[in-house]
Amino acid sequence: MxxxxxxxxxxxxxxxxxxxxxxxxEVTYRCPLQCAxxxxxxxxxxxxxxxxxEQWLSVxxxxxxxxxxQLGLSGGEPLLRKDLEILVGEAHTMGFYTNLITSGxxxxxxxxxxxxxxxxxxxxxxxxxxxxxxxxxxxxxGHFEHKQAIARAIHSQGYPMVFNIVLHxxxxxxxxxxxxxAWDLGADYVELANTQYHGWAxxxxxxxxxxxxxxxxxxxxxxxxxxxxxxxxxIFFVASDYYDGKAKPCMNxxxxxxxxxxxxxxxxxxxxxxxxxxxSLPSVVDTPLRAIWEDSEAFNIxxxxxxxxxxxxxxxxxxxxxxxxxxxxxxxxxxxxVTDPTCxxxxxxxxxxxxxxxxxxxxxxPPLVFRTVENSRKLRSGG
Ligand code: FES
Numbered sequence: 001m002x003x004x005x006x007x008x009x010x011x012x013x014x015x016x017x018x019x020x021x022x023x024x025x026e027v028t029y030r031c032p033l034q035c036a037x038x039x040x041x042x043x044x045x046x047x048x049x050x051x052x053x054e055q056w057l058s059v060x061x062x063x064x065x066x067x068x069x070q071l072g073l074s075g076g077e078p079l080l081r082k083d084l085e086i087l088v089g090e091a092h093t094m095g096f097y098t099n100l101i102t103s104g105x106x107x108x109x110x111x112x113x114x115x116x117x118x119x120x121x122x123x124x125x126x127x128x129x130x131x132x133x134x135x136x137x138x139x140x141x142g143h144f145e146h147k148q149a150i151a152r153a154i155h156s157q158g159y160p161m162v163f164n165i166v167l168h169x170x171x172x173x174x175x176x177x178x179x180x181x182a183w184d185l186g187a188d189y190v191e192l193a194n195t196q197y198h199g200w201a202x203x204x205x206x207x208x209x210x211x212x213x214x215x216x217x218x219x220x221x222x223x224x225x226x227x228x229x230x231x232x233x234x235i236f237f238v239a240s241d242y243y244d245g246k247a248k249p250c251m252n253x254x255x256x257x258x259x260x261x262x263x264x265x266x267x268x269x270x271x272x273x274x275x276x277x278x279x280s281l282p283s284v285v286d287t288p289l290r291a292i293w294e295d296s297e298a299f300n301i302x303x304x305x306x307x308x309x310x311x312x313x314x315x316x317x318x319x320x321x322x323x324x325x326x327x328x329x330x331x332x333x334x335x336x337x338v339t340d341p342t343c344x345x346x347x348x349x350x351x352x353x354x355x356x357x358x359x360x361x362x363x364x365x366p367p368l369v370f371r372t373v374e375n376s377r378k379l380r381s382g383g
Contacts, residue, residue, distance in 0.1 A: 019067030020259035020293055023096075024271075025056060027087070028263050029076040032105045034140030034370035035128065037166050037201035037208060040076065041274040045376035050263045053083040055285070057090050059261055062289035064094050068259070071096040076263070079106035085118045092119025099124065101164075104150035105143045112150075112157050123154050124162040124191070129170075130177040138170060140370040148185060155186040163187035167218065168195045168208040169359070175218040179225045179235070187233055192222060194240035196248075198272045198327055200371050203379065207366050209359035215243055242352055246317075247324025247340040254302035254326060259293060267292045269299050272327035276336055302326050302336070309338065311345040 029044040041047075051059070060071065071091050078084055079102055091098050099122040100115070125147065128135040132144035155161045163182040165171070171178070175192070182190045194215070195201050195208050222237045229235070241248045251258045251270045260268035265285040273279060282296045293299055305318050312323040323329075324340020332341040332351050339346040346352075369375055 018256045020063060021068060021257045022070050022072065022259070023060070023063045023068040024072040024074060024258065024260040024268075025059065025087075026074055026076065026260060026262050026268075027051075027056065027078050027081050027084070030080045031076040031103070031371070032080075032141060033077070033103050033143070034372050035166075035200070036138060036140075036204045036368040036370055037168060037195050037199075038371040039196070039199045039201070039271050040371065041199060041272075042203060042379040043274075043376055044076075044371075045373045046380065047262060047264050049265075050081075051261075051265050051284070053086055055265065056083075056087055059265075059284050059289060060087075060091050060094055060096065062284075063259065064096065066259075066290060066293055069095075069097060070099060072099045072101055074101035077103055077105060079104075079111070085111075085114050088115055088120045089118035092121075097121050102126070103139075103143065104147045107150045107153075109153050109157075112153050112159075116157055116159070120159070122162065123159050124164050125151055125154060126164045126166070127178070127181070128165065130174045130181045134171060134174065138168075138368070140372070148181075151185040151187070160188045161186055162189045162191065164191040164193065166193050166195055167210075168201075169210040169214065169365070170208070172210050172214040172218050175221045176225075179221070183225075183229065183233055190233060190235045191238065192218070192236065193238040194243075196240070197242065198325075198331070199275070200369070202331055204368050205355065206358070207368050209242070209355060211360045212243060212356065213360075215240065241324070241328075241340075241342040242356055244342070245344055247321045247328075247343040249321045250325035250328070250340075253305070253322040255293075255299040256303070259289075259299075267296070267298065269302070270325075270327060272325075273298065275327060276330055279336075307337070311343075311347075312339050315345065 028050055029040055029047050078100060088098055098120050100120055101124045104125050127147055128138040135144040151161060165178060197205050201208055219237060222235055226235055254269050261284055262268055265283045266281040267284055273281060279298055281298050282292045305322055308323045312318050324343055326336040329338050329340050330336040333348045341348045342352050
């Protein structure tokens with residue numbers, strides 16, 4: 001079934017099962033880095049307009065009325081917004097727990113202090129590697145030393161220090177020194193996030209997919225570090241569904257807890273929704289958030305589990321995985337309304353097995369395609 005067909009054949013409204021507890025404000029797609037695994041749409045360069053300060057504050061107020069409690073400010077690089085301190089301050093006053101998701105590029109000690117004063121609760125700082133050469137290779141730009149300085153400043157200003165790194169073929173073998181770096185920088189939490197193959201990462205999949213041995217080694221090293229630090233640094237290893245043999249419960253179920261808003265105001269049921277052809281995304285510019293959450297086709301089309309076909313329909317773990325990820329179903333099976341092919345029960349699971357086996361084979365690894373404006377314009381199809 002094509003996405004277009006699905007868009008007209010699904011019921012317009014399904015029972016709303018929850019509140020958008022997690023509001024993600026993608027305040028800009030501008031970014032000083034060019035990470036080859038970025039989850040932004042391939043066509044990000046075509047998002048020219050950004051909501052202004054008042055429009056974002058209206059979104060925050062409406063989300064609080066709907067029950068949102070946690071606000072993620074991300075991008076692109078959210079520090080490029082000059083009104084970030086205002087957004088944080090007002091969100092704090094509204095009662096949000098505020099979380100800044102940043103590369104640290106554009107941060108300095110004074111801005112950290114201003115954000116602290118505005119009420120920012122939490123900063124997730126991303127790294128690409130444990131050294132500057134590999135960082136530059138993956139992100140296309142060099143900011144490794146600056147990131148380290150910002151990590152130390154985050155720690156010294158009393159924020160919880162969350163060290164985030166996306167893992168893939170090029171940096172997984174550095175896992176021991178990555179964890180050493182996090183420890184040396186005083187990280188309270190480490191998120192070792194294996195690449196999820198959406199957006200730019202899907203486009204670069206052949207270059208980024210690791211061998212199974214790399215993943216197993218990284219897990220073993222992570223376990224040793226957990227024993228060594230004994231809870232003084234909490235380490236999360238986010239597994240890859242390609243290697244795991246099970247589909248991930250993406251977004252905890254479509255339209256159940258997550259509500260994203262793109263820089264131009266398009267509301268997103270998930271990070272990758274803009275890449276689903278035929279899915280019309282409502283905008284906060286002309287539609288109240290409650291109507292978007294409760295009544296829009298985009299948020300209802302995959303809400304709940306009762307619409308899923310076999311093999312999901314009769315599966316005993318459907319309530320845990322919700323059939324997996326809609327965007328991955330589209331990318332791998334060509335249809336967002338089928339079982340996520342990372343599930344072994346999917347009729348096209350072989351596609352995933354083949355990708356994993358290809359990563360294990362000795363073969364030339366293609367060059368990375370970086371997330372640049374120029375490349376985005378060429379790859380317009382991503383939304
Ligand atoms: Fe869209 Fe998983 S990223 S449903």
